[in-house]
Amino acid sequence: MRRASVVYVILLSVFIVAVSFSVYFYKQVQFFDSQVEDAVLPDESQSKYHVTLVGQEMNHDYWRLVGQGAEKAESEHNVFVEYVGPKRSNLEEQLKLVDMAIQSNVDGIIVQGLNEQFTDMINQAEKRGIPVITIDTDSKQSSRHAYIGTDNYLAGKLAGEALIEDTNGAATVGIVTGSLDNPHHQQRVQGFKEVVEHAEGIEIIALEESNITRVEAEEKAYKMLLEHENITAFYGTSSYNGMGIVAAAKSLKKQNDMYVITFDAIDENIALLENTDIDAIVEQQPYEMGYQSVQLMLDIIHDRYVQDVYYKQPTIIHRSDLSNWKRQKEGSL
Ligand code: BGC
Numbered sequence: 037m038r039r040a041s042v043v044y045v046i047l048l049s050v051f052i053v054a055v056s057f058s059v060y061f062y063k064q065v066q067f068f069d070s071q072v073e074d075a076v077l078p079d080e081s082q083s084k085y086h087v088t089l090v091g092q093e094m095n096h097d098y099w100r101l102v103g104q105g106a107e108k109a110e111s112e113h114n115v116f117v118e119y120v121g122p123k124r125s126n127l128e129e130q131l132k133l134v135d136m137a138i139q140s141n142v143d144g145i146i147v148q149g150l151n152e153q154f155t156d157m158i159n160q161a162e163k164r165g166i167p168v169i170t171i172d173t174d175s176k177q178s179s180r181h182a183y184i185g186t187d188n189y190l191a192g193k194l195a196g197e198a199l200i201e202d203t204n205g206a207a208t209v210g211i212v213t214g215s216l217d218n219p220h221h222q223q224r225v226q227g228f229k230e231v232v233e234h235a236e237g238i239e240i241i242a243l244e245e246s247n248i249t250r251v252e253a254e255e256k257a258y259k260m261l262l263e264h265e266n267i268t269a270f271y272g273t274s275s276y277n278g279m280g281i282v283a284a285a286k287s288l289k290k291q292n293d294m295y296v297i298t299f300d301a302i303d304e305n306i307a308l309l310e311n312t313d314i315d316a317i318v319e320q321q322p323y324e325m326g327y328q329s330v331q332l333m334l335d336i337i338h339d340r341y342v343q344d345v346y347y348k349q350p351t352i353i354h355r356s357d358l359s360n361w362k363r364q365k366e367g368s369l
Contacts, residue, residue, distance in 0.1 A: 084116045087333050088137035089326070090130055090147040091121030092172070093248075097302040098275055098322050102171070105326025106146075113334055118142070125248050131157055138164060144333040149175020149183075150218050167336045171329050172322075173220040174345070181336050184329050184346040186320045188220040191350040192227025195271055195297055198316050198352045199232065203295050206237035207269040210260040212281060214248040214274030221245075224273040224299070241267060246277050253280025261288050272298035278305050282313045301353060301361075309355055321348040 089106050091099040103119045110117040118137075122129040127150060134157045137145050145161050148154065149170040158168045158178040167181045174183040199207060209232070214221040225243065232238040241264050244256035253276055261267055261284060270281045278298025285291040291313060298305060301319040308314040325348055335342050353361055 084114055085143040085334065085337055086116050086118065086140075087144040087146065087330060088118045088120065088133075088142045089171075089329070090133045090137070090145070091119065092130065092148060092150075093123065093125045094121045095123045096275065098300055098320075101322040102326035105323040105328075106330050107326075109327050109330035113330070115330060115334060117330055127151070127153070130154075134158075134161070137161075138166060142166060143337055144169070146171050146329045146333060148173040148220075149178055149180065154178075167333065169329050169333055169336070171325055173218060175219070182332055182342050182344060182346065184325050184332060185348060186220070186350050187347040188223035189227040189230075190347075191299075191318050191320070192224040192229075192273070193231045194227075194350060194352055195224070195316075195318050196228040196231030198354075199228075199269060199271060199295065199297055200235045200238060202297075202315055202354075203238075203269055205235050207239075207295060208264070208266045209238060209240045209269045209271055210257065210264065210267045211240060211243045211271045211273070212246050212253050212256050212260075212277045213243065213272075214246060214277065216243075216245045221273045228271055228273075246272075246274060246280060248274045248276060250276040250280045250283075253277040254283045255280075257281040257284035258288065261285065261290060268293065269295035270297070272296070274298075275300035275302055275305070278308060278314050278317075282308055286313075306358070309353065310358060312355070315354070317353045319351050319353050321350075324348050 091102060093099055099121065106117045106119055120133050131153055134145060134147055138161045144167050146169045147158070149158060150173055155175045155178040158175060158180050161168050162179040170180045170183045172185045174185065199209070211225060213225050229240065232240065242260045244260060246253035246256055253272065257270060257280055272278045272281055278296055281296050281298070282291060285294045296314045297316040297318070298314060299318045299320070301317050305314060305317050309317055328346065332342055332346070
């Protein structure tokens with residue numbers, strides 16, 4: 037072979053080898069890329085929103101129902117609801133939990149507006165771009181997006197009207213309120229007063245707070261009964277107040293003619309209504325509050341229109357309503 041031909045064959049071989057390597061590596065890179073896309077890139081539609089719901093006391097039927105409603109909404113939507121709260125009411129702990137939710141930059145917070153510290157915390161969250169919904173107790177003066185819960189002033193009025201009707205407009209009343217400071221309890225007392233002050237035969241003789249505990253409700257009712265022997269009726273603005281009032285009246289042997297109206301259709305109150313110790317209950321809608329609060333939060337996150345306030349209608353239950361009421365509850369399970 038001539039020298040020129042040898043050089044030509046060598047160059048051609050080098051060219052063929054180089055092209056083969058390029059094709060091989062190009063294919064490898066393409067394969068690797070497609071693997072990375074499949075394995076590492078997250079599927080956006082699967083990422084869940086993280087919403088924190090802070091309750092007032094987890095070991096309480098009212099808040100259990102709020103949680104069950106929220107859980108139902110969670111099962112229907114692309115959202116993780118972290119439901120947290122102190123076992124027994126503890127405002128400091130509640131505030132800490134809201135603060136932690138802010139620090140973790142969650143997508144939304146649902147919480148009560150119990151006092152100025154709660155208002156400040158809500159404003160902090162909103163400032164950081166985390167939407168807040170108040171539940172059960174509103175803080176109108178905060179920058180929260182919306183409130184869902186009872187119109188507590190109206191609930192107080194309904195309680196007043198029921199008491200007037202049930203006592204034929206003649207009663208000397210002691211009020212045991214859950215708290216003198218929290219807006220929802222203040223409104224429940226205001227609404228009640230507003231109605232009964234127009235009834236000549238009704239007099240409110242004492243007002244004490246129970247810190248939403250059964251023990252303090254009993255202590256305060258006991259003290260009132262000793263100080264005002266003429267009390268014929270009690271109004272309790274919190275779930276456990278009715279039980280405390282009944283216990284105090286029983287220990288002073290005054291329960292027979294005592295009229296008692298209290299908040300919340302929790303099992304113990306229903307049992308006391310059934311056995312005639314309690315005469316009427318103001319029922320709220322905690323399950324609906326929990327359920328709708330999560331749905332509303334998703335509307336806010338998705339920039340959909342939400343109203344300022346969503347009131348859940350309170351109702352009065354008397355003993356005569358109980359069989360219908362129970363049938364309805366069973367039907368809705
Ligand atoms: C109130 C809640 C409270 C619950 C338990 C309800 O009547 O609306 O604010 O946490 O009672 O005391």
